Amino acid sequence: MGITWIPGAERLGGGDIGGEMDTPDEPPRIVWHTTESGAGDAEFDSTADYLIEIGAEPHVLYDPTTDRIGQFGPLDESARALRNDGGDRTNRTGAVCIQVEVLARASEPFTGYWQPGPNFAALLDAARSWGVPDAWPAGDLAADDSDSTSRDSDTWHSEGGHYGHANVPGNDHWDPGAIDRSAILAAGSGDAPYPSTTGTGTADDESDASSGTDxxxxxxxxxxxxxxxxxxxxxxxxxxxxxxxxxxxxxxxxxxxxxxxxxxxxxxxxxxxxxxxxxxxxxxxxxxxxxxxxxxxxxxxxxxxxxxxx
Ligand SMILES: [Zn+2]
CATH class of the missing domain: 1.10.101 (Muramoyl-pentapeptide Carboxypeptidase; domain 1)
Incomplete structure (x- = not known):
């Protein structure tokens, strides 16, 4: 049993967005999306309301500029940000299928300007607590909307790890864009420098910030x-x-x-x-x-x- 509610995440909505996974014996995964919007608190609040209103909640909403994080439902149940692949319910694939909407645009990869902090690390810790491996099994993400990416159904079902929405079978979105896949994995590790510490980081993070090299x-x-x-x-x-x-x-x-x-x-x-x-x-x-x-x-x-x- 892993982490169901990420420590420090704000609760968004009623907390009940999905149900049991269809294929809990298949490997755990996390899926990255972008909201195709700007960032900041006003966007965060209005996007959370909008996702609830249209019934398309992910598990997590994340602001890459402020490290603000919110959560709509428990990680061990399904979310609602993916389209089905025919009769195959992609939202319910795997032991967990953690979906993250990042307040950003696919055309401007957020890893180019983001400020990941302790909340981002907590998100990755939660994914790892379910055994999500530090891997991107479908390979490349899309750099633009005409870029074809792997959406192979066998890979999706048989391999755990990180996927972009652009890698999910039965879906046609190209988000989250060409984000830096290794930067995502590195930002969740204990020795990543957090450019924007909010005072809740570990002693290690603070020494990174004050060393001033980066x-x-x-x-x-x-x-x-x-x-x-x-x-x-x-x-x-x-x-x-x-x-x-x-x-x-x-x-x-x-x-x-x-x-x-x-x-x-x-x-x-x-x-x-x-x-x-x-x-x-x-x-x-x-x-x-x-x-x-x-x-x-x-x-x-x-x-x-x-x-x-x-
Ligand atoms: Zn998406």
């Missing part, structure tokens, strides 16, 4: 310049997009900024969020005006895996 560097001068000019510019205008994005993702991970505003523009919403961060750091008045200073930016970086340069 950490992004944010220029204080550029962020301050963006905070000075973006609010008065056109909506969404950017001056130092890359640096600002790193700061915005950290503010989002702190729960201070909605994903809708993680756009590389240091606009008014980002200023408000940064001002909140400054007050969390103990500043008030003019010192919490939403324009970053070195002390608060370094503190944010120490918690979210970036260094602060000049």
């Amino acid at each position: 950490a992004a560097e944010v220029s204080l001068a550029k962020v301050v310049a963006a905070a000075g000019s973006d609010p008065d510019a056109a909506q969404g205008a950017t001056t130092h997009r890359d640096d600002v994005l790193v700061v915005e993702r950290a503010l989002q991970a702190e729960g201070l900024l909605s994903g809708d505003w993680v756009d590389g523009s240091f606009g008014t919403r980002t200023q408000y969020a940064y001002a909140e961060w400054q007050s969390r750091c103990g500043y008030e008045g003019d010192d919490a005006d939403g324009v970053p200073g070195r002390t608060t930016l370094e503190k944010l970086g120490a918690e979210h895996g970036f260094r602060v340069g000049d």
Whole structure:
């Protein structure tokens, strides 16, 4: 018996989405999907509601930009995100058929920009607790919607491991796109660096983040310049997009900024969020005006895996 409810996952819906597996003696598997949407808390909430409304719940909803995770039903019962292969109920194949919808688009592989953290590790731990092997038995994923991928029914039934929706017989979707298959497996291991630690990681993770070898560097001068000019510019205008994005993702991970505003523009919403961060750091008045200073930016970086340069 493995993990049925992932520790730390929010419960979504009524918790009752499926039933017993049809072929519990066949090997365990996990299937990756993308929601074909943006990420962030607002998308997370509306997508969860939508999946419940149309009765197409996976087991898990995951935000690759914030490491937020939610779960609709127990892992040892079926979910509803797959189409049947004729009379063959793909949702009910195997000892478990864990389905994960990632808030992302197949055309922009999420492993290119994601921030996997402790919740992603908990998801993979749960899959491994059912004996899902670290393998992709169907091979390649689709790089675009005209890419043909293996959807071999014999492989599906006889081999456990990780599958894309693009690898499931009887289905015609090409999600999750050409994600990095080894990165998925590595991100769940104990020694993966978590770019976005939320303070709940292990001591090992924190030492990775503070060693700084892989950490992004944010220029204080550029962020301050963006905070000075973006609010008065056109909506969404950017001056130092890359640096600002790193700061915005950290503010989002702190729960201070909605994903809708993680756009590389240091606009008014980002200023408000940064001002909140400054007050969390103990500043008030003019010192919490939403324009970053070195002390608060370094503190944010120490918690979210970036260094602060000049
Ligand atoms: Zn799918």
